Amino acid sequence: MKIKEIRIVVCNPGRNFVTVKVITDAGIYGLGDATVNGREMAVVAYLEEHVVPCLIGRDPQNIEDIWQYLYKGAYWRRGPITMAAIAGIDMALWDIKGKIAGLPVYQLLGGKSRKSVGLYAHAGGLTIEDTLSKAKGVLDQGFKAVRLQSAVPGLETTYGVVGDKKDYYELQGNRPLPPEEQWSTQKYLQMVEELFFEARKQLGTNVSLLHDVHSRLTPIESAKLGKMLEPYNLMFLEDSSIAENQQNYQVIRQHTTTPLAIGETYNSIWDCKELIQNQLIDYIRAAATHAGGITAMRRIADFAAIYNVRTAPHGAPDLSPICFAAHIHLDTWAPNFGIQEFVGLGNEQIQSVFDQDIKVTNGVAFVSDKPGLGVDFDEEKAKAYPYKRSYLPVSRLEDGTVWNW
Ligand code: CS2
Ligand code: MG
Numbered sequence: 001m002k003i004k005e006i007r008i009v010v011c012n013p014g015r016n017f018v019t020v021k022v023i024t025d026a027g028i029y030g031l032g033d034a035t036v037n038g039r040e041m042a043v044v045a046y047l048e049e050h051v052v053p054c055l056i057g058r059d060p061q062n063i064e065d066i067w068q069y070l071y072k073g074a075y076w077r078r079g080p081i082t083m084a085a086i087a088g089i090d091m092a093l094w095d096i097k098g099k100i101a102g103l104p105v106y107q108l109l110g111g112k113s114r115k116s117v118g119l120y121a122h123a124g125g126l127t128i129e130d131t132l133s134k135a136k137g138v139l140d141q142g143f144k145a146v147r148l149q150s151a152v153p154g155l156e157t158t159y160g161v162v163g164d165k166k167d168y169y170e171l172q173g174n175r176p177l178p179p180e181e182q183w184s185t186q187k188y189l190q191m192v193e194e195l196f197f198e199a200r201k202q203l204g205t206n207v208s209l210l211h212d213v214h215s216r217l218t219p220i221e222s223a224k225l226g227k228m229l230e231p232y233n234l235m236f237l238e239d240s241s242i243a244e245n246q247q248n249y250q251v252i253r254q255h256t257t258t259p260l261a262i263g264e265t266y267n268s269i270w271d272c273k274e275l276i277q278n279q280l281i282d283y284i285r286a287a288a289t290h291a292g293g294i295t296a297m298r299r300i301a302d303f304a305a306i307y308n309v310r311t312a313p314h315g316a317p318d319l320s321p322i323c324f325a326a327h328i329h330l331d332t333w334a335p336n337f338g339i340q341e342f343v344g345l346g347n348e349q350i351q352s353v354f355d356q357d358i359k360v361t362n363g364v365a366f367v368s369d370k371p372g373l374g375v376d377f378d379e380e381k382a383k384a385y386p387y388k389r390s391y392l393p394v395s396r397l398e399d400g401t402v403w404n405w
Contacts, residue, residue, distance in 0.1 A: 001061060003025075003056055004056070005023040006020065006021065006047075006056070010040055010386075011385045012385045012386060012387055014349050014350055015317060017035045018043050019033065020032040020033070020089060021379070022089065022092035024096060028096055030060070030091070030092035030373075031377050032087065032088035032322060033289045033322040034047065034084045042081045043081050043085050046081050046085045051085055054070075054073075061093075061097060066089065066090075067090055070085070071292070077268075078271075080290060083268060083292045083296075087292050090294055090295050091288060091289075096372065097372075099372040104367065104369050104370060105373055106367055109294075109298060109330065110333050112333070113334065113335050114332065114337065117328055117331040117367065118145065119143065119315075119342035120143065120208065120342065121145070121343070124150070125161065126161060128150050128195050130150075132199060136202075141362075142361065142363045144206075145207065147209075148196070148210070155183065155187060156181070156182060157182075159212070159405070178393060180394050180395075181394070183397055183398075184398050185221055189228075192229070199232065200233075209232065209233075209234050210261075211237055213238065213240040213241075214239050214404070215239045215240075215404040219252055220251060222241040222248075227258075230258055234258055235259065236258075236283050238260075238261040238283075238285065239261070239264070253279075253280050259282035260280070262283075262284070263281075263283075263287075264287055265290065267291055267292065268296070272286070283309065287313055288327060297311075297326075301337075309336070310336045310337065311334050312341065315341030316343060317343050320354060322356075325373045328340070331365075340365065342360070353385065355376040393405050
């Protein structure tokens with residue numbers, strides 16, 4: 001069997017997605033997600049100009065060899081653009097292999113370690129009461145775990161709180177340039193303890209609570225936050241501090257027992273190797289689209305398992321249904337799976353372009369048993385939603401210093 005053609009399709013059914021379609025000479029095709037939010041066209045160029053010509057004529061069944069060829073063969077290894085490009089190809093090759101074998105991808109990984117995949121949903125409000133009322137709505141749908149984010153009094157906007165907008169894309173509207181948002185750790189820390197105090201009082205102790213700090217704190221501020229939240233027994237505190245310097249988490253770890261999660265921005269196992277092997281984190285949140293595909297995620301999961309670190313794959317709105325499907329296959333297989341982030345199966349435009357087969361009920365997801373990833377992509381429908389440049393916000397402290405968004 002040979003790769004005959006590779007198409008890269010960018011569409012915007014409410015937000016931009018980069019979809020890779022690998023077509024074989026046997027007529028079987030596979031799909032992958034290569035979306036890097038705010039830098040989509042860089043991945044398209046990397047794929048079309050530098051990757052696709054090298055793959056035409058290769059055997060799509062040699063997934064590992066193609067992964068190594070694209071990773072080592074580039075000489076310039078790693079980075080979000082390279083690894084998303086590799087990810088899009090890799091997911092498509094796993095999809096093809098499943099279709100050849102007549103098996104869903106989770107069977108190719110090793111079969112089921114669980115009947116269903118536990119999910120956590122989001123609740124973000126303009127006030128603590130608003131956040132908790134949204135959380136109650138999520139719990140009423142049967143979710144057992146919810147991520148709480150609340151607006152910070154005194155700040156115009158806060159991550160994870162989109163008010164009456166549906167998501168960041170809508171927040172940005174047609175801005176030609178990145179929106180800028182103000183951050184104040186001091187104002188945030190004043191709010192966050194009350195949020196979890198009220199949450200435990202109103203939601204009880206049987207629900208798993210999570211929180212995403214989105215890399216806004218310094219290590220010692222993260223340590224302070226972790227200690228402050230210990231009485232509220234969070235499932236995990238996510239991205240409390242940026243970890244380009246993985247030793248940052250030694251500072252946090254020595255001060256708090258609040259479980260720590262990180263990884264959605266990571267694009268290789270090297271980004272998290274020390275965090276995992278020194279057990280500085282409890283959950284690794286790498287995403288198939290950003291970390292190099294299913295091949296890479298399997299490696300990260302197995303490495304993490306040695307150190308009692310569980311997986312909690314990223315599941316944001318900017319990962320396409322193809323990536324979400326890949327995650328549900330990985331989550332179904334991984335012996336050290338923790339929990340899967342879930343932000344819904346997409347609006348009706350997204351569902352018209354991406355035909356996926358995952359059932360979500362009572363806060364858990366059931367993996368597709370269709371051969372491959374179990375997702376299809378309608379290129380004709382995608383044409384109705386052309387690419388529209390958008391950016392993630394840029395964060396600044398109140399004195400104007402650029403900060404971590
Ligand atoms: C967030 C993401 O879901 C999360 O945990 O960190 O929504 C993140 O803001 C986006 O993926 C950025 O594109
Ligand atoms: Mg996050």
